[in-house]
Amino acid sequence: MSVDFDKEMEELQASIIADARKVYSEEMIERWLSPKYIGEMEKPQGCGKVKGPCGDTVKIFLDIHNDKIIDARFITDGCATTIAAGSMACELAIGKNIKDAFKISNEVILKNLGGLPEDNVHCALLASNTLKEALTDYLTSKKEPWRSLYKKQ
Numbered sequence: 001m002s003v004d005f006d007k008e009m010e011e012l013q014a015s016i017i018a019d020a021r022k023v024y025s026e027e028m029i030e031r032w033l034s035p036k037y038i039g040e041m042e043k044p045q046g047c048g049k050v051k052g053p054c055g056d057t058v059k060i061f062l063d064i065h066n067d068k069i070i071d072a073r074f075i076t077d078g079c080a081t082t083i084a085a086g087s088m089a090c091e092l093a094i095g096k097n098i099k100d101a102f103k104i105s106n107e108v109i110l111k112n113l114g115g116l117p118e119d120n121v122h123c124a125l126l127a128s129n130t131l132k133e134a135l136t137d138y139l140t141s142k143k144e145p146w147r148s149l150y151k152k153q
């Protein structure tokens with residue numbers, strides 16, 4: 001690639017980030033550009049996958065021991081806000097017990113992201129719904145351990 005092309009790409013990226021800073025909080029920008037806890041987990045004790053009304057999907061994987069969330073990971077094909085919301089959902093869930101993790105609502109995610117524009121509120125809801133799905137999957141698997149033998153990833 002030419003030096004000019006690289007420079008143009010850098011300028012374009014800087015301009016996109018500068019525009020995003022006018023709309024989004026630093027908390028959101030930070031997790032969009034450097035998402036924590038992104039990736040899959042080989043043998044999660046709980047796994048949730050939810051497709052939002054916009055068509056984007058979030059998948060959350062939980063590593064749970066004695067009803068406490070030790071680790072969490074997420075993947076998404078969604079927008080920048082969904083990346084930030086998925087990252088925040090995992091960040092908030094790690095270290096919590098199951099009961100407290102169920103309290104991580106979209107409002108909690110929104111608050112910790114410093115708020116989101118109205119058009120992006122559903123992205124936080126997608127992340128919180130996916131976390132609840134993963135927690136429910138864990139509880140169901142605990143009650144019905146044979147389910148994990150047939151669990152689709």
Ligand code: FES
Pocket residue numbers: 052054055056078079080081082120122123126
């Ligand atoms: S626009 Fe689809 S989840 Fe954000």
